[in-house]
Amino acid sequence: MAKKNKDLVDFAVTARKYRTKLTTKYNQRKPWIDPNPYEIQSIIPGTIIEVFVKEGEVVQEGDPLLILEAMKMMNHIQMPFTAKIKKINVNVGDKIPKDMSMIELEAADEDDDEENQ
């Protein structure tokens, strides 16, 4: 019993804290991270087949960014909104997991926009 009680922790359920043990699964849960719209994340694990953009380039909403092959399907990843490519974290041929930050974006300032036009 002494050994058993060693695992007891304070555990808050609403306003009251209970003495209780935690489960493996509870300890393994992933903490919530606020999504960053300036990161293009992989929605499925797969392989990078082609990258269409370069760092520093301003890309228009809807333009293709890269092809991510997953489950024998060529997924064309598009630009979610007009912005500048800050950093590309993947290379052609990379096998990547789900939820990986593939491309980082930053707001395109007006100069960039004019330059592009």
Place this chain on the structure above:
Amino acid sequence: MTLKKNIIALRQKKAQVKMGGGKKAIEKQAAMGKMTARARLLYLLDVNSFHEYDMFVEHEERNFGMDMKELAGDGVITGTGTINGAPVCVYAQDFTVMGGSLGLKHARKITKIMDHALKMKVPIIGINDSGGARIQEGIGALAGYGEIFYRNTMASGVIPQISVILGPCAGGAVYSPALTDFVFVVENISKMFITGPNVIETVLGEKISQEDLGGARVHAEITGNAHFYAQTEIQSLNQIKELIGMIPHSNQKKAEKKAPKKPTFNKNLENIIPSDPKQPYDVRDVIYALTDESKFIEVQELWAPNIVIGFGRMNGETIGFVANQPMYLAGVLDCDASDKAARFIRFCDAFNIPIVTLEDMPGYLPGVDQEHAGVIRHGAKMLYAYSEATVPKITVILRKAYGGGYIAMNSRHLGADFMFAWPGTEIAVMGPEGAANIIFRKEIMEAEDQDAMRQQKVEEYIEKFANPFVAAAKGYIDAVIEPSETRDLVLHALEVSQNKDDHRPQKKHGIPPF
């Protein structure tokens, strides 16, 4: 004389099939620490009770050199036998025969014995040990799996279906066990996954062992796919025998009634539960104090241990227990606990097993992960399962019942037949601390000593509302009882519920939030 000759020939033919994949393959199976398919069946069933059918079934594949291959029994042994005298249908995949791979004829042997079990209204037990689909047979293998799944579904709720995983069980093969009522796994031997480590490494570059991906412990503790976990095959097969002795063998029967016995667990019920509501205890001690000989077959012991489910006997009759477990996660309801309890309740309801609910419920587990994992949808399964069940439903509130959890744990409002509460239980919309903070917010804010005022208001709330008598005054609780009376009152409630006749509206089927 010819008959004699034929008999000798038959014996030889049988002996050959009984050698499965041959001596070498059997030695390999033993080297892996595994019993042969035949040895497993013979151990599981009563001595001399096993009778095999379809020994001489042959595959019909002609491509990829398969026409040259003879596969003993097409890699699966099927038959009937008894477990402690009770008839059952069984099949066991034979890993020594082409890796136990499933071709169409192999599958048809399984579906034939399943059909038999369903017609004869006896349990079916499947021993899985197979490398998966027999690739050479292509679509034939897929057809085979599909035909098994269809029968699993048809038999669901009619006869108990038991799967034991004694080897690999990958890809499509995993879905037959998943459709059955109870899945048994063994440490280091059982492996279940949809896509194996090789595929995961090829696609993702992630390296993981078979054991870490889909071993016995993973399914018993993390995924909840497995219901019974054992260290050895023998222990696992013994668990099956014990379970078969406890449950009814079809939905038209009740479980075999045994001679009534007293509990042997002699700890006083009044001393099991700490008076400090924040201190934990093992709710299984309460179950031991209620069941005959204090025996309890716990189902899914390692997964979502914050709720305890399982079978025990009371006065000889099989009862399903559902109990919050304060020892883990304070006994909260979460996605897994709701899922676990809901399916168990449906099993009990399908097979005429009365349900006794022991409640000590702090509420639902707060957290982004829970909300996003669908605690609303999973939690709703429990409301559905309790409401739908027409077997006798008895609840004993041991210490507290708050909020949505109060409703979910077989409350009067979901159709409980008998509601008992121990004195000192807190039945309220939420815990006294939380409630006082909201109701007396202004008084607490304006007080000079806020903590003292908060404490005073909490005590006021406990005094007025956090007790069983508010609910009892409304008839939501039938009786406030002393802990020592619990077993007798539950037994009485079960006795008067013997002929319970409860009807549901005519429908094809409901639409539970799967």
